[in-house]
Structures are given as structure tokens and as C-alpha cells.
Amino acid sequence: MSKMDRRRFLMAASATAAASSAIAAPSPTGAPMGTFGVEGSRYGLNPGSAEDQSRAFQRAIDETARNRTPLAIAPGSYRVGNLKLPANAQIVGVRGATKLILSDSASLFSVAGAEHVTLSGLVLDGQRRRLPDRRGLLHIENVRRIKIADCEIIGAGGTAIACTAIDGEIVDTLITDSADVAIHSFDARALLIARNTIAGAGNNGIQVWRGSPGDDGTIVTDNRIEAIENRSGGSGQYGNAVNVFRAANVAVRGNRIRNCAFTAVRGNAASNFQIAGNSISDVREVAVYAEFGFEGALVANNTIDSAAIGVSITNFNQGGRLASVTGNIIRNLLTKRPAGTDPGDGAGIGIAVEADTAVTGNVIENAPTAGMILGWGHHLRDVAATGNVVRQADIGIGVSVATGAGTALIANNMIADVKRGAIVGMDRKRIVTGDLMRGGAERYANLTVSGNRVR
Secondary structure (H helix, E strand, O other), X not given: OOHHHHHHHHHHHHHHHHHOOOOOOOOOOOOOOOOOOEXXXXXXXXXXXXXXXXXXXXXXXXXXXXXXXOEEOOOEEEEEOOEEOOOOOEEEOOOOOEEEEEOXXXXXXXXXXXXXXXXXXXXXXXXXXXXXXXXXXXXXXXXXXXXXXXXXXXXXXXEEEEEEEEEEEEEOOEEEEEOOEEEEEEOOOOEEEEOOEEEEEOOEEEEEEEEEEEEOOOEEEOOEEEEEOOOOOOOOOOOEEEEEEEEEOOEEEOOEEEEEOOOOEEEXXXXXXXXXXXXXXXXXXXXXXXXXXXXXXXXXXXXXXXXXXXXXXXXHHHOXXXXXXXXXXXXXXXXXXXXXXOHHHOOOEEEEEOEEEEEEXXXXXXXXXXXXXXXXXXXXXXXXXXXXXXXXXXXXXXXXOOOOOOOEXXXXXXXXXXXXXXXXXXXXXXXEEEEHHHOOHHHOOOEEEEOOEEO
């Protein structure tokens, strides 16, 4: 490397590392502190070489981590694999220019039982090599204070980033063309997943899962997620931009989500779940889902354009209850759902809820089946639908009047341009009353209908 090239590289590496806040302590080995870290070339790393450089790379990682000094990797391509990151490893590349290409190994990087590990400014190329089950191209277990920033991960032949029992952050990173999942987190401890772009994943974009229900606290914010497929089939386990399973106190907010085979944000047994301020379009099942044994879901201020169902708060029969659905704009609902899903609750519905839920201040337009469905058979308890606007629907609001159905309040809503009724009683999918706005609501002790306006 010429003196001019070396100077440019060091300046770029310093800028990348500074942007990621990866500030190093002075090197006890006497490496010049006028530069940022130790250059990989000192350990024989040669950009552009066709040889596998894993051995030299591992030595460089081990020695710099031992000395708490960043390892600065020059622009170019390096064939490596099965690199292990010890505590205090900091690897810094030049953003978009330092490329690590997976050789024939289980992972490109793995780290276990460590802390203060940083990767920044690196391109990790999985070459679409198939990874073992439950293994990530970047594989992380039991790590405290990890930071992945300003990286690119392309062509993972399985999961791009697989994490178990970690805290820290995954930020400002581009993940494209993952065969399975872009980011999988299991049993996290207050993880931040922010400002990433996920473009193309075979099954799910971001998974936040736990082995058993419990506090998780992960925040998923300001990410762009698109082109999520459903290669593994099933009835909703896959094809989701964000999938939260058994993890409590998770917030999914401010994300831009589009083009998903199934759901934008899906919570399964996820209590105290916040889904707020997301921009969602072109999802082919339920856009926002809180299902099965959850208690507590806040669905607020999202925009949803083009989905089979906008919001579903369901499975009261399995303990799914307690929600607020507030201030959402939902429009252009679809008339079909993906093949293989349960057709029982149909499609073309704006909001469907069952138990202990307030539905307030939402605007729903162009719902081919119904603006809202309150309850499903006898699965209805303490639902209030107030101050909503429903326009252009087959029916405005359908409410269960089946034997055993609980109480519902439908008040002060504006309903316009409906075909078969503004408010109708239902027994599951079947309409069993006339338009209750024209009379007859008093025959159902479980209903309070007042102050609604129909145009």
C-alpha cells in the first residue's frame, strides 16, 4: 500500500469507527495512537487475495482484542470463515469497501460468552452458502454490550444475524437476500434494533422470540423492511416483517414496512406489546396482529394501506385480551388472504377485536367486508368502539349477538357509504339482524348503541 493510499485508508477507518462510537483505549503494545487501531496488514492480511486468510485474521483478532485495540481492515476482499470474536474485539472496516467473503464454514463470525464486541464498516458476504440449522452468518450467544453498526450483510444462506441472550444494539446496517431470517433474537436483554434496512428475506425480517413468556424489552425502531417471503409455508409463522413470540414489553415503532407475504407486525403471546407509528403497505394477510395468550397490546397511530385485515386482536379463547386500538388510518383492504390461512375471519376487514379492548379514533376506508368486527361467536367481552370513522364498506360495524357473547359499546361513530348496514348483529360470519341503526338494538342486552351518525 502506498503512503497516500495508507493515509486515505486510515482516515476512512477513523471516520467509520468514530461514527459507530467505537472509541479505543490507548494500546499497551505501543501502536501509534495518531491512527485508529492496528492495521490488518501487520498480520499479513492481503486485500484481494484468492487465498483463505482465516488463520491470519484470527490471530489479528485475538491479539488486538487482548490489547483492547481496534483492528482496522483495509478496503478490498478477504476470504475468511469461522472467525471467533473474544471479549473486547473491535473490527473496523471502510464502509462499503471492506468485504469479508464466507469460505466453506458454518459462520463467518461467531462470538460466545463475551462483552464489548464491535463490528463496524464491514460487508459480510455469505455467498448464499447454505448454513446449518439454527446458525447465523453472524452468530452471537451470551454477549453483553455488543454493537453492530454501519455494516452490510448480503447473501446469507440461512439467518443473517442469529442472537441468543444478548444486549446491545444492531444499528444502521443493510441486510439483503437472506435465505431465512434477517435478524433473529432469542431471550434478549433490552436489545436495540434500529435504523436498519432489510431488503429480501425468505421467511421473516426480524424475529424477537423467547423460550418461555417473559420480559424482553427489545426496541425495534425506524427500520425499513420489505420483500419478506414465506418459503417455509405454514399459516402465519413465516412471511412477517416483525415477529414477536412470548417476548413481553417489546416496542415496534416508526418502521416503514412493505411487501410482506403475511404480516407486518405479528405478536404471538407477546404481552405489553407496543405497535406504534409504523407505515405499512402491501401485506397480504393481517397487517398488525396480537394473537393467542397475550395480555396488553397498544396499536396506535399506524398507517395501513392494502392488507387483508388491518388490525386483529384475537384468541380470547386462549387468553388473548386487553388492548387499545387508537388513531390508526386503515384503507384499501383486500378481499383475499394467502393460501393456507384460516379463512374463518375472512378478509377485507379494517379492525377485528374480541376482548377487553377500546377501539377509538380510527379511520377506516374501503373495507370490502366490514369496517370493524367486534367479537367472534361467544368470544366477546367488554369492547368499546367509539369515535371512529368508517367509509366505503359492505357493513360498517358487525358485532356478535351469538349466545354467550359479552358486552359491547358502540357509540359516537361516523359511518358513511355502506351497502348492507351501518351496524349489524352477527353470529360468526353470518349476519343475523337487520341494520341496528334502524332499530332493534334494544333486543340485545349485551349491546349499547348510541350517538352514531350514518350518511
